[in-house]
Amino acid sequence: MEHSVVILAAGLGTRMRSKVPKVLHPLLGRPMLRYPVEAARQSGARETVVVVGHGAELVMEALADQGVHFARQKEPLGTAHALAAAKPALQNFTGALLVTSGDTPLISERTLHRLKEALRAQGRGMVVLTMKKDDPYGYGRIVRGADGRVARIVEEKDASPEERAITEVNTGVYAFDAQVWDLLAKVKNDNRAGEYYLPDLVARYLEAGLPVSALMAEDPQELLGVNTRAQLAEVERVLLDRLRAGWMQRGVRMILPETIYLEPGVELAPDVVLEPGVMLKGTTKVAEGARIGAYSVVENSVVGAGAEVRPHSVLEGARLEAGAVVGPLARLRPGAVLEEGAFVGNFVEVKNSVLGPGTKAGHLAYLGDATVGAGSNIGAGVITANYDGEKKHPTRIGQNAFIGSNSVLIAPLDIGDHAFVAGGSAITKNVPEGALAIGRAQQRTIEGWVWRKRKGVS
Numbered sequence: 001m002e003h004s005v006v007i008l009a010a011g012l013g014t015r016m017r018s019k020v021p022k023v024l025h026p027l028l029g030r031p032m033l034r035y036p037v038e039a040a041r042q043s044g045a046r047e048t049v050v051v052v053g054h055g056a057e058l059v060m061e062a063l064a065d066q067g068v069h070f071a072r073q074k075e076p077l078g079t080a081h082a083l084a085a086a087k088p089a090l091q092n093f094t095g096a097l098l099v100t101s102g103d104t105p106l107i108s109e110r111t112l113h114r115l116k117e118a119l120r121a122q123g124r125g126m127v128v129l130t131m132k133k134d135d136p137y138g139y140g141r142i143v144r145g146a147d148g149r150v151a152r153i154v155e156e157k158d159a160s161p162e163e164r165a166i167t168e169v170n171t172g173v174y175a176f177d178a179q180v181w182d183l184l185a186k187v188k189n190d191n192r193a194g195e196y197y198l199p200d201l202v203a204r205y206l207e208a209g210l211p212v213s214a215l216m217a218e219d220p221q222e223l224l225g226v227n228t229r230a231q232l233a234e235v236e237r238v239l240l241d242r243l244r245a246g247w248m249q250r251g252v253r254m255i256l257p258e259t260i261y262l263e264p265g266v267e268l269a270p271d272v273v274l275e276p277g278v279m280l281k282g283t284t285k286v287a288e289g290a291r292i293g294a295y296s297v298v299e300n301s302v303v304g305a306g307a308e309v310r311p312h313s314v315l316e317g318a319r320l321e322a323g324a325v326v327g328p329l330a331r332l333r334p335g336a337v338l339e340e341g342a343f344v345g346n347f348v349e350v351k352n353s354v355l356g357p358g359t360k361a362g363h364l365a366y367l368g369d370a371t372v373g374a375g376s377n378i379g380a381g382v383i384t385a386n387y388d389g390e391k392k393h394p395t396r397i398g399q400n401a402f403i404g405s406n407s408v409l410i411a412p413l414d415i416g417d418h419a420f421v422a423g424g425s426a427i428t429k430n431v432p433e434g435a436l437a438i439g440r441a442q443q444r445t446i447e448g449w450v451w452r453k454r455k456g457v458s
């Protein structure tokens with residue numbers, strides 16, 4: 001039996017207190033809604049329809065590359081009304097219809113599969129996924145009849161005190177047969193919220209003489225709903241726990257793992273060491289034996305085998321080859337490349353520049369749009385002045401060159417192999433191979449000046 005999935009995501013999400021639509025709040029750097037969409041895809045859904053409403057344009061833009069259909073709910077009149085909006089997209093589909101919510105991001109492909117199998121075993125009707133909650137507050141309660149079968153679902157607002165004491169709750173995930181569209185039309189909004197409730201379909205199916213059953217969730221954690229910022233953080237914690245556990249199983253060493261933040265696109269090799277407070281984002285790849293120091297942030301970067309990022313460094317779009325060392329307190333911006341064994345120390349900023357093997361910039365430098373050959377030394381305070389107010393210009397430094405402290409290299413500039421730039425120089429002209437360049441005012445030393453000055457005063 002084929003199945004399609006509808007993901008309801010048109011609600012207001014007022015409890016988030018945010019201008020951003022709830023389903024676009026990021027979890028590990030990806031919009032929340034991407035997670036159920038991914039589960040639907042993995043489950044082999046024929047169609048995935050996302051019902052949008054509040055912030056529809058933004059939501060559709062954020063999921064434009066996900067291969068899903070969008071259906072628009074014009075006003076948020078309730079979850080049943082939202083599902084009805086998906087009808088035009090699925091009218092000719094007669095397989096199982098699985099419905100879930102955009103704010104239940106941990107739902108797994110396995111659970112979708114179980115629900116579909118339960119409906120298939122039953123033949124027709126509907127199946128609702130339920131769970132037990134010690135504190136069921138806020139959830140729809142599963143009301144069972146004298147025969148123990150599901151009779152209806154009652155929402156918090158409409159429940160009697162006895163019903164509120166029920167701990168079996170609606171997860172908001174369902175499987176329906178193709179009768180769903182006809183039965184949806186019979187759902188009314190005669191409840192305290194004045195909304196069209198999707199859980200009302202239980203009663204409508206039973207009325208039509210079709211079977212309704214409940215399937216207990218295997219892992220209630222999967223059904224955590226995000227209605228508040230605290231729940232968003234809780235769900236993110238669950239995702240992080242899973243990611244970290246997976247990497248540790250594959251040989252990654254984490255010191256105080258609960259302080260480490262990783263995104264799903266990150267790849268780590270065995271014997272990588274991550275110190276406390278590290279954040280690894282985007283498509284970052286860290287090779288075997290590399291070490292990322294405490295409180296460093298590494299985004300969309302490649303860290304080679306045995307390389308080391310010392311504490312409090314920030315890397316974005318950078319590449320460290322094997323054995324390169326960065327930090328503490330260094331900043332590598334997009335296009336920064338440190339070839340084998342190169343070193344960048346504290347308060348050095350590197351942008352769109354290549355440092356050759358073994359080259360060192362130990363302290364307080366800015367290298368932008370520069371290429372530096374192997375074995376060169378960039379002194380403390382060296383600046384490549386790469387911007388003239390209109391354009392960026394390149395600086396080329398050869399191998400085994402020595403750039404003295406506090407020099408300003410005014411680009412465009414070529415400095416040859418083995419060249420030597422004296423400290424404190426402002427260099428505006430090319431320096432040929434093996435030459436010494438000094439570009440600074442001559443020092444004057446006036447003997448006895450201090451003693452003479454003091455005599456004059458007294």
Ligand code: UD1
Pocket residue numbers: 008009010011012051053073075076077078079080081082101102103138139140141153155169170171172196197198199225227
């Ligand atoms: C819903 C269920 C409740 C269940 C709970 C599980 C209803 C009436 N209640 O309550 O029984 O225990 O989920 O988490 O369904 N949405 C729309 N359009 C609307 C209203 C909502 O698209 O007009 C979407 C929301 O964006 C959300 C989902 O439907 O993704 C659920 O809506 P929400 O308001 O969060 O329902 P709950 O109060 O959580």
Ligand code: CA
Pocket residue numbers: 101103225226227
């Ligand atoms: Ca909800």
